[in-house]
């Protein structure tokens with residue numbers, strides 16, 4: 390694996406290797422000195438053409454914890470705002486010797502174009518492209534699910550495990566959500582059952598072949614006692630004026646995780662949200678701030694997942710020094 394473009398590209402063994410490597414990275418982050426020499430001398434460029442808080446800071450932190458040099462490039466304030474193309478930007482990064490480019494772009498497919506173009510030789514990591522993919526978000530979600538549902542109940546780190554038999558319900562604006570697409574693919578690969586819940590207007594046309602079930606009735610799905618409920622943000626910036634649901638109140642009544650629905654979750658179930666949240670719309674403050682909410686932990690796990698991804702893509706090439714001792718993660722099979 391040279392790039393990380395799409396959650397669906399990962400085999401089960403590659404995905405489990407990333408989750409196991411994440412566990413090793415997370416363990417290093419419990420130490421007093423969190424910085425590892427692993428990617429010393431390597432350059433990681435964060436190329437963000439679309440707004441981001443969590444993902445951008447998380448990738449930057451991950452690269453710095455691995456001792457890489459990090460260059461942050463945002464479209465605003467760069468020559469992209471003067472009309473420079475993705476190609477010319479990529480050629481510039483290549484000339485500057487970028488070993489990896491983390492790209493977020495509003496156009497679905499932009500990271501794939503970068504990876505396949507030959508404009509640059511470094512690894513490409515997709516940090517979210519349009520409504521298409523967000524693979525590191527799906528990986529951090531899978532890691533969080535595995536820790537809580539497979540691991541912590543037995544008190545052991547579930548190394549080597551997938552998510553077999555777990556039922557994950559993803560609720561909300563599926564139509565505009567790269568998080569939903571990536572999660573459906575990865576959770577299926579890892580053996581989980583996924584149910585999407587949304588109003589018909591927010592379910593993509595052509596959802597039939599997706600490896601999941603679809604429901605329009607949140608209350609009915611809650612009867613099945615899911616292991617996790619992942620609430621998605623209503624992405625108003627992609628709705629171009631609205632018309633997808635009658636009113637915020639109506640949406641929240643039918644599809645929000647309010648106090649009544651929250652109380653119906655089984656005792657072991659966890660509540661997730663990729664952030665940023667619209668409190669009071671898709672999720673109530675009670676649910677978001679409850680002890681069974683893992684929303685803040687998801688953000689923390691994001692750093693370890695991105696450390697794992699950067700390590701496996703860059704150190705897989707051979708000459709970078711690994712994190713050390715028993716938790717030394719092995720490169721992904723076939724990493725180039």
Ligand code: NCD
Pocket residue numbers: 443444517523526567568621622624663664665
């Ligand atoms: C998501 C994204 O950008 O796709 N957020 C994130 O990466 N943490 C989801 C969203 O914006 O709602």
